[in-house]
Amino acid sequence: MQPSTSGKTYGSTAGGEPRARLSKIVPVGLPLALAIVLTGTFLYLLVQQAGKSRDSAAPSLEQALGKLKEGDASERPPVPYGSPTNRRPFERPKELDTRYGGKFPRWDLKDFPEGWNDAVAQALHSYFEELQYDPDKPVDFARIEKAREELKDYLAQLGPEALATLAGVLQVEWDFVNRRMIFETIGDLGPRCPEATFILGDFFVSRFENPENRSEMLHVVDAMGHLRNDTSYSTLLDFIDRGNQNPAYHNYRDKFIEALGEHPRREEAVPTFVESLHNDALTGARNKAAQALGKVRDPETLSELYNAVERERYWVVKQTILGTIGKIGDPSAVPFLESQAHTASENGVRLSAANAIRRIDSPEAENALARLAREESNPELKKRYQDWVKEKAR
């Protein structure tokens, strides 16, 4: 116990008066004082657990806390402890103690799907067991890192024939980190295995409506973005469409659009992107739609993009649309961009418009940028434009 300090001023400043008890001083404290006197448990708890009771003969707070620290458990009564939850992370996890028997005691496997491969399941089971925290074993981070790397390597070499097993394990594995590794593996199997889409899709559909699962669902959608097959293309379109009827789907629309933007058939999805860009109520969905169009880089979308800049009210989405126009790199966009760089009310939007001009490789773009560098009234933006002009000149 550290010594008390000399700053203990309260108590000695009351002019030598005995310390009045709170309950004697304030009327509202009276019934409480009665409760204190009548309830021996209260005194017992306070003396034993927090330190000082309101009885001046009780040990000081520091003494009491020190006693707690010294750890004489026999003196501690059970603690009425607010409403403790059932999360007791310092105890052995219940899941670890729940063994289901059989070859895979970690998993509550009711049946084995068609195509189940015992060897794959056994390997996954072993890795997951090895990665599980066991308070009875010394912590060995080298072993954990090695096991994780080995597991990643093992998963990376699995082929489509492992899909049924992975799907089965996904349903019974209770550790979310392990499940994520399986999502990634299934996602990476996508280009070779159209059925992989349905495993991830089904997993999503069965869980996405619970907001608590949001983080995991984001990883599922990420994995769907890796599938890159025909089934994933249609599934992502379908999930985007379902958002029109179901707000819970709509809440993930930006992520579906982002995943679709990574798809090799993203050019076919331009109507969906444009539709979302113009009409989606969610800022994030419009933003990701504009971003996806920046991956497609189709000059035919320019008129839609100009239109969207004019209609869009949120400055960040405007920036993304302007960024997309810049990425398309068509010199015909320079007059529109220059107009935006002159007239947009938000500094950030003017900056993005000028940057889009910077991306376009044409004499018109160079001239426009030079004009902006001369005419911009905001000193910060002007400085940036001047730097860009110099950069282009080099």
Next chain:
Amino acid sequence: MKQDLDWADRLRKYNRGLLVALPLLTSCGGGSSAPGVGIQNVSEAAPRLLDHNAAGDYTPYYGTGNLQRPRYYHEVILDQKGRPVVVGGTDERGYSGLDTVEIFDQAGVEKDTPKPASGAGFWLDTNFEGDPITLANGPRMLFTMNVLADGKILIAGGGSDLLRSKLYEQAEVLDPETRTVESLESKMVNARFRHSSIQLGDGGILYIGGQIAAQVTIIDDTIPEGQPGRERQETRFLTTPLCELFSPKDNEFIPLTFPETDNVSKLNTPRGRANHATSRLAGSDGFLNTSDDVILIGAGLQSFSGQFAPDAKFPFNVARQRGVGLQSFEFFDPITRVFTQVSTVALDQPKLNDPVLLNLGQFNDLTIDGVRGIGNMAFITGGNDDAACPQTWFNDLLLVATYTGFGPANGIQFFRILEERNFSHLEGNEAVVLNPLRFFFVARCATQAIAMPRSLQTVSSAGDLATWFFTTAGVDIKQTPTQCLADYNGNIMLAGSVWDPYFSFPAIELGQSARDLRSQRSPNNPFGVIGCWLLLDSVLPTTDLSGYATTQPPLWGRRVGATRVWHRMTSTAGEDGITNSPDDRVLLVGGGNEYGDAINVGGEPTSPSAELVILPGAPSKTPSP
């Protein structure tokens, strides 16, 4: 683009379908746009939020827009325009990290669109060209961030996970205007994590302590002498006393040396200090943020040396006998650049894992009765002892620095201010008085406490602005004879508390106003501040006990995300759009649903991943009595 695809036709068809299916959706974003980059220190305007709903229920917590990537072990900072910027972290227990950056815009939801409970709030994750905002060097956690004079944000230290990965030598700079990140050419002198950083008067940034990586020789006793493998080199993460400075002028990191010499100035804790709390004190002039400020450093971890030092970046180093928790304080005098141990004040128990030191003068150098220098008072709270059952001890500590004018740092002296009779410094005291059989004091870890501005009636010279502290969430961990209990969402944990420096039980006991500081003034407590934890229970006592311990839990505040640990808290502008004003709100960002164990932290990310808190009196236009 494929020739056979008439996407314009498809779009037209799709539009018609959409119009039938979604008559309620707006045709495009309506409402007003946020101003975007604009006036300094002016955040995006926020919708009005009250701490009571239309039915009169106490509702200080509002779920707001979800993070694009829910996370914990991240960091958050306000940029110069007052926008909360979230960087890095993890969403899978520290096994891997996140490299993404998100910026909170309270006006980022438009009229007639689906809204979170807060009415607005959008996490933007794209830069000024629409690309994802990502860190230049990859995922990062256990780093610090500071705003430089030009508005850019310096991100330094940390590593990509909590395992044994290399530490980042390279710092990065986030430009909030373009929302892009660039790697800095200059490397840190010592790559470090769990350090602290603080801006000095000359604009330089001081990096204090933390843990550094070192190769040590491990002797494996299980292998006979002379046999291969008995001795091997392994990485250990030792706490360090070494400090360094970042010079914005030269854009480089340099070792901290004594003035005009090459002699290195180190922490006055021999094996260093990590995971500590740091705060500025006002210095002898009584004004905070001036050249004579001193830096107070307290608590944290001191590792063992050599092979016994921590072998990864996970917490639980005390439990695993890789180090000891510190109870001591030391201070840094920026003039002499000397670290000096504080001999008169120490914690009752160690505090690790996010303890915080808060300055009572952050928003006003004057007490409510006009005495200058309250910036020399600090309050340390939060954290735990990092033992196998990492207990959260009730040892919040209020201290004051006074100056004799003679000796180093103007003869600085530290005093602790105790209030034992009424448990003012124990969170939950109201609840315990209310029902001692049902409630017990709480202490939190894996959360933060945050200094917030408050409108309070003061003498005319003091400007009606005061500082108080707010905390919520985290976990209260307690060893009982039979088990290690963790309370994440008991009623007190859900409600949250404020620590009001201007609520004095001793003054009340003397029949005076709780706001009257005079009776408690003494040479060792020159400001007379005692302070008290008060529950967010819908009634906040002001000048007397009329609102003290009068409500039952149904009337108390309730967080939306019931379990939230390892999150971050920041202030954010309220309706007036101006940061550091009394209507500021608290933003809880991220968090996970489990404290963790020796090889896991955080569990799964909490949902909703962000919420706003409206503190008592914040929506009011008149100062609280």
